[in-house]
Amino acid sequence: METFDLIVIGGGSGGLAAAIRAAKHGARVALLEPKELGGTCVNVGCVPKKAMWYAAQMAEAQYIAVDYGFHDTPGSLDWPRFIERRDEYVERIRGKYAQTLDGLHITHIRETGRFLAPDRIQAGSRELTAPHVVIATGSSPNRLDKPGFERGITSDDFFALRACPRRAAIVGGGYIAVELAGVLRALGCDVDMFVRGRLMGGFDEEMAFGLGEEMRKHGININYGCQIEAVHEKDGVLLLDCDRGDHPGPYDVLVWAVGRSSNTASLDIGRIGLRTGEYGHVEIDDYQNTNVPGVYAVGDVTQRMQLTPVAVAAGRKLADRLFGGKPEAKLDYQNIPSVVFSHPPLGTIGMSEQQAREAYGAEVHLYKQSFIPMQLALAHRPMTTLFKLICVGDDSRIVGMQMFGPGVDEILQGFAVAIKMGATKGDLDATLAVHPTAAEEMVLMGDRVPG
Ligand SMILES: Cc1cc2nc3c(=O)[nH]c(=O)nc-3n(C[C@H](O)[C@H](O)[C@H](O)COP(=O)(O)OP(=O)(O)OC[C@H]3O[C@@H](n4cnc5c(N)ncnc54)[C@H](O)[C@@H]3O)c2cc1C
Numbered sequence: 350m351e352t353f354d355l356i357v358i359g360g361g362s363g364g365l366a367a368a369i370r371a372a373k374h375g376a377r378v379a380l381l382e383p384k385e386l387g388g389t390c391v392n393v394g395c396v397p398k399k400a401m402w403y404a405a406q407m408a409e410a411q412y413i414a415v416d417y418g419f420h421d422t423p424g425s426l427d428w429p430r431f432i433e434r435r436d437e438y439v440e441r442i443r444g445k446y447a448q449t450l451d452g453l454h455i456t457h458i459r460e461t462g463r464f465l466a467p468d469r470i471q472a473g474s475r476e477l478t479a480p481h482v483v484i485a486t487g488s489s490p491n492r493l494d495k496p497g498f499e500r501g502i503t504s505d506d507f508f509a510l511r512a513c514p515r516r517a518a519i520v521g522g523g524y525i526a527v528e529l530a531g532v533l534r535a536l537g538c539d540v541d542m543f544v545r546g547r548l549m550g551g552f553d554e555e556m557a558f559g560l561g562e563e564m565r566k567h568g569i570n571i572n573y574g575c576q577i578e579a580v581h582e583k584d585g586v587l588l589l590d591c592d593r594g595d596h597p598g599p600y601d602v603l604v605w606a607v608g609r610s611s612n613t614a615s616l617d618i619g620r621i622g623l624r625t626g627e628y629g630h631v632e633i634d635d636y637q638n639t640n641v642p643g644v645y646a647v648g649d650v651t652q653r654m655q656l657t658p659v660a661v662a663a664g665r666k667l668a669d670r671l672f673g674g675k676p677e678a679k680l681d682y683q684n685i686p687s688v689v690f691s692h693p694p695l696g697t698i699g700m701s702e703q704q705a706r707e708a709y710g711a712e713v714h715l716y717k718q719s720f721i722p723m724q725l726a727l728a729h730r731p732m733t734t735l736f737k738l739i740c741v742g743d744d745s746r747i748v749g750m751q752m753f754g755p756g757v758d759e760i761l762q763g764f765a766v767a768i769k770m771g772a773t774k775g776d777l778d779a780t781l782a783v784h785p786t787a788a789e790e791m792v793l794m795g796d797r798v799p800g
């Protein structure tokens with residue numbers, strides 16, 4: 350039996366953050382990860398996705414450049430060469446994590462962890478014990494019980510594609526669906542999306558609708574109210590059965606982007622009586638405690654906002670609480686900013702208009718600004734930007750900020766600080782603009798929108 354102060358199960362964003370912070374506080378830490386270090390974000394999520402988004406932005410920039418008067422005609426992407434570069438970058442990040450673990454004397458065990466007792470973990474042939482165990486096992490793409498499901502791929506397989514498909518079908522209307530649709534379209538693929546409800550459910554309705562319109566302008570064909578019931582393969586291409594009775598296709602690739610489920614199956618949680626919720630997620634309180642004393646959970650496995658910075662912050666706060674002498678440390682889940690790397694990107698902080706009206710009723714009032722960003726106006730490219738502020742009370746406290754358009758992915762972060770500090774519309778009015786930029790429109794918004 351090997352003894353530690355902390356055992357972390359899972360070497361993704363949340364697990365690495367908890368392990369590294371705890372080791373910096375002087376704890377003896379074991380980290381269990383059977384696959385590559387970095388988890389979803391580094392290997393099949395944020396990082397390779399963002400690399401592809403940058404490639405897509407560059408493809409678009411070439412068309413804009415031609416409109417500006419540059420002579421060169423847009424070229425196509427050498428996909429294998431780009432993938433090689435992207436994967437080298439991912440490899441470097443993994444290498445840095447391995448170095449950090451070594452440097453902090455964290456015992457990295459390349460095995461799957463399984464509970465024998467709340468304080469005892471089986472890792473291959475090794476048995477470990479610690480008074481504190483963190484579950485940071487993340488989530489995996491949902492699989493649907495539909496004939497031919499396996500003929501499609503999930504986001505995990507998307508990053509292994511070795512050529513840009515000519516025609517792609519994407520099922521789903523959430524983060525992953527709109528991001529992959531935008532990337533593929535910009536790189537020259539014909540994209541059909543199949544969305545059972547609306548795009549970006551849970552987001553501000555007006556912004557989600559606006560994003561859909563922009564995606565259409567971009568050439569993405571969005572089929573709303575449509576469920577794919579079966580997938581057939583004929584002569585090397587895919588044909589679909591839609592519940593409306595039509596048979597879309599042919600496609601070279603079908604991507605299922607229909608949500609993610611918590612990874613708990615390998616943990617043998619029944620043995621310790623760990624409580625899970627209706628979506629199969631590990632239930633936690635505000636301090637990341639599960640119902641089993643000494644067992645905690647952070648990140649996607651808890652399904653409390655499946656974002657890397659959330660997993661990282663939860664892991665660090667927990668380590669500070671357990672080993673850093675900060676017994677009250679906990680993550681504040683309010684006003685967490687998030688960007689969807691669609692084309693154009695969509696940014697959100699705090700409440701949607703619908704959530705605010707539900708919480709504050711008639712106190713809610715809005716400010717909006719819609720405009721064509723200068724760099725695209727010059728190129729005669731029809732892409733609109735929409736900024737929306739959701740405020741409450743006489744002092745117009747900002748409870749939500751929503752935006753889509755080129756550059757919002759970088760604009761949002763600074764405003765997130767202001768909102769976290771309790772900014773009001775008056776604070777924005779009192780801030781001078783940086784001119785000429787798109788961001789300045791956020792501090793130049795005029796009167797309240799009536800109604
Ligand atoms: C395509 C895609 C794009 C994304 N883009 C963004 C983005 O742009 N921005 C953003 O903030 N978020 C993004 N996310 C979400 C982000 O990747 C996750 O929220 C984040 O990775 C969650 O971290 P985690 O540590 O909870 O889980 P993970 O990173 O999934 O790590 C869990 C780890 O646990 C390991 N594991 C599982 N079971 C066991 C076991 N029994 N024993 C040992 N190890 C185990 C797994 O192998 C895995 O490595 C994206 C996700 C996807 C899928």
Ligand SMILES: NC(=O)c1ccc[n+]([C@@H]2O[C@H](COP(=O)([O-])OP(=O)(O)OC[C@H]3O[C@@H](n4cnc5c(N)ncnc54)[C@H](O)[C@@H]3O)[C@@H](O)[C@H]2O)c1
Pocket residue numbers: 493520521522523524525526528544545546547549550576606607608609654655656687688689690
């Ligand atoms: N930029 C980012 O920060 C980023 C990017 C990608 C993913 N993520 C995180 O990963 C999570 C998972 O992403 P996702 O896109 O898989 O999930 P999601 O919850 O964002 O979207 C899932 C989509 O699938 C649809 N769906 C679910 N079941 C279906 C079914 N049976 N048939 C048809 N459609 C179905 C839903 O209606 C929804 O449109 C996100 O919620 C997000 O937290 C973040």
